[in-house]
Amino acid sequence: MPNKLLIILLLFPTLCNGIEIxxxxxxxxxxxxxxxxxxxxxxxxxxxxxxxxxxxxxxxxxxxxxxxxxxxxxxxxxxxxxxxxxxxxxxxxxxxxxxxxxxxxxxxxxxxxxxxxxxxxxxxxxxxxxxxxxxxxxxxSSLLPRLLAASPEQDHDLIKARFARVLESDAGIYAILDYINFKGDGTNPSERYDGKGWGLLQVLQTMDDCNDAIDDFVTAGKKVLNTRIERAPPERNEGRWMKGWYNRLDTYLDTSLTS
Structure with missing residues (x-):
């Protein structure tokens, strides 16, 4: 992993500054x-x-x-x-x-x-x-500075590497765009329940790097959303949305720009 991490980090500026569709x-x-x-x-x-x-x-x-x-x-x-x-x-x-x-x-x-x-x-x-x-x-292209500014310095390299891993995968641009649109980038301090956020930043922080990038991203996303549901004000009854939220994340597993 260290060598692969270094390669991803070296490629990261190119990936982020040159994203086109x-x-x-x-x-x-x-x-x-x-x-x-x-x-x-x-x-x-x-x-x-x-x-x-x-x-x-x-x-x-x-x-x-x-x-x-x-x-x-x-x-x-x-x-x-x-x-x-x-x-x-x-x-x-x-x-x-x-x-x-x-x-x-x-x-x-x-x-x-x-x-x-x-x-x-x-x-x-x-x-x-x-x-x-x-x-x-x-x-x-302006996302990385916000992610890093909102996270501990010791997490910076992993956040960069995990973002690049996901972005390089077939469904990566769809997964990242959809999740940011779905639950935000995770940097807004007002988007928290009991101090815990649920955006892209929190998903990247939760990934464990053990599986395929998209598999890892989806698993981490479900963990983050489950934490949100557990900490949400009871009157919001956010558990009613869990199945739909999980189903949405699952679309990242079998979707690419060519499908």
């Missing part, structure tokens, strides 16, 4: 993530889940908080809207003028599902699957 591959990965988050349904591109305080938008169900609400999870949809604008996507005026979610509750949101604003938003999202994936890929 073709439009075709991005579309494939995007549809896999869309299936995980939305069941592949167009109507599910704009959702407000029961028991949650925010809307979930796009193939990755990017979090969108109501105006004035500050939640514990990383809000990504306003950043995606800005990326769309940078890439020349035409947005309606109501999204250009404010990136905040104009609906204040699930009830208000659902009442407008078939109205003009959300119908047009779903059409934009349907036509930008590859751009939504590129948005996620672009964030990978």
């Amino acid at each position: 073709s439009s075709h591959a991005a579309t494939i990965v995007g549809h896999k993530i869309w299936k995980n988050e939305c069941g592949g349904k167009v109507e599910a591109l704009t959702t407000w889940n029961e028991g949650e305080e925010f809307a979930s938008i796009g193939i990755g169900h990017f979090i969108w908080y109501p105006k004035g609400y500050e939640g514990p999870f990383d809000e990504q949809f306003p950043k995606l809207l800005q990326y769309f604008e940078n890439e020349g996507v035409s947005l309606p005026l109501w999204l250009k003028n404010s990136k905040e979610c104009p609906w204040t509750s699930r009830e208000c949101f659902n009442n407008d599902l078939k109205e003009n604003k959300l119908t047009k938003l779903r059409l934009i999202l349907l036509n930008t699957v590859d751009l939504q994936v590129n948005f996620m890929v672009n964030k990978l």
Whole structure:
């Protein structure tokens, strides 16, 4: 392992700074993530889940908080809207003028599902699957400094090596993008239960390097999510989601960009 670790560490800067994905591959990965988050349904591109305080938008169900609400999870949809604008996507005026979610509750949101604003938003999202994936890929190049800054120095080499191992595997880019989108990168201190996080960082820290990289990643992910369930506030009843969470991780085992 020491020699292999050294080789991976030497390759790591190239891997992270040169991550690219073709439009075709991005579309494939995007549809896999869309299936995980939305069941592949167009109507599910704009959702407000029961028991949650925010809307979930796009193939990755990017979090969108109501105006004035500050939640514990990383809000990504306003950043995606800005990326769309940078890439020349035409947005309606109501999204250009404010990136905040104009609906204040699930009830208000659902009442407008078939109205003009959300119908047009779903059409934009349907036509930008590859751009939504590129948005996620672009964030990978700035990920390492955040992971290292949020972890003990003695973990740095292992975090780099494990990230590279997963990324180099057939399903690696899908697994990493999907997990970050699913449960975050693990660096946000507000995304903790009793001091324990559940993002990519925590999965990398939990891997044991004994098996195939993706097998190892999935096993570690299940351990991390089980810890989250055990530490979650009882009123959230997060155990109800365990089977679905585990099934999602299992898709990393038999999925590649060519399948």
